[in-house]
Amino acid sequence: MIYDLIVIGAGPAGIAAAFEAKKNGAKNVLLLEKAKENCQTFRVYYKDGKRVDKVYKGIDVANKGNLNFVDGTKESTLELFDNAIKQSDFEYKTSCEVEKVKKEADNYKVVTSNGDFLTKYVVVAIGRMGKPNKPDYKLPSKFSKVINFNANDAKENEKILVVGGGNSAAEYAVDLSLKADVTMCYRKAEFTRLNDINLQNVKNAKINLLMATDIVEVSDSLDKPSVKFTNGTTMEFDRIIYGIGGSTPVDFLNNCSINIDDKGVPSFDANTMQTNMQGIFVAGDIASKNGESIMIALNAAKSIADFCFKA
Known part of the structure; x- marks a missing residue:
């Protein structure tokens, strides 16, 4: 079989890309996810009940697509995308990691841990949080259980250091401050x-x-982990949590022959989301420097579907 479209990554952008392609008449669409479930960023990094807003960093954009995304919570957002998968008839495979994409005649071969697939078009919709950023200095393996990259294992009354100044680090610190001694x-x-x-x-x-x-x-x-700071002080902590973001999977983009800039962001056409490789598109966090709003990602998915499969 030669698929009309293969989407790599079952986050909001990836699910929307498969969903919109089917809405526009694509017959054979395959969505691939390396994890066991979709929307891993929400499931792993968002605490229960966390707000998920349509307006992100003050940017409010109109919805151009067919998924009714509105302000809600982690749970309501997951329900929206779970239902999008259930209600559409595209093929969906989990625990299937894509190694590379390469041109083969007039199509693309998507090489995965579960075999190879041929397709006319490819959407790369992988996120940035799959591999958390780590500091340049060495982290002692002795404390691997208490040096974390999310707040899932934090215990009540611990003395915790949260490292970072972004929204994830702030949310970890605020939430943990209700039950622990937190330094940020x-x-x-x-x-x-x-x-x-x-x-x-x-x-x-x-x-x-x-x-x-x-x-x-x-x-x-x-x-316990002993932390030396640039201000000359040294402090001990029960746990250290890093919230310093995720990294663009540069090696994977290179394996797909997609051009990237010095920040690891792929080059693409802003109207169609098509990269330098004709027929390969990007959507979601991978197409931004510092993370992207869900609404922009959904609109990008709609733009790709409209370009590849005219409604």
Whole structure:
């Protein structure tokens, strides 16, 4: 079989790309996800009940597609995308990791852990949070269980260091401050990346803020992680949580022959989302430098469907 479209990544952008393609008449559409479930960023990194807003970083855009995305919670957002999969008849495979995409005659071969597939068009809709960013300094393996990249394992009454100044780090710190002794370390003197709600929450929460301060090293010489800071102080913590973002999978993009800039962002046409490889498109976080609103991702999916499969 030669598919009309293969979508790589079952996050909001990927699900919407498959959904909109079917709406526009594509017959054979395949959605591939390397994890066991869709929308892994929501399931792994969002706490239960977390708000999910249509307006992101003050950007409010009209919905051009067929998925009715509105303000809600983690749970209502997952329900929307779960239903989109159930209500459409595209093929969906989980636990299927894509290794590369290569041109083969007039089509593309998508090479995966479960075999190879041929397709006319490809949408790369992988996110940035699959592999969390890690600091440049070494993290002691001795403390691997208490040096984390999300807040899932945090315990009540622990002394916790949250590293980072973005929205994820802020949400970890605010949430944990209700049950633990939280210190938040950020290398800049002021928060420059927080939305208004998180900024206010950080100000109101019981959090020890270490601003304009970075970490020099994390030592394993004691029974707990010992952190040396650029301000000359050293402190011990029960747990360290890094919320410093995710990284673009540069190697994968290179394996697909997609051109990327010095920030790891692929080159693409802003109207069609098509990359330098004719027939390969990008959508969602992978198409942005610092993460993208769900609404923009859904509209990108609609643009791709309209370009490939005229309604």
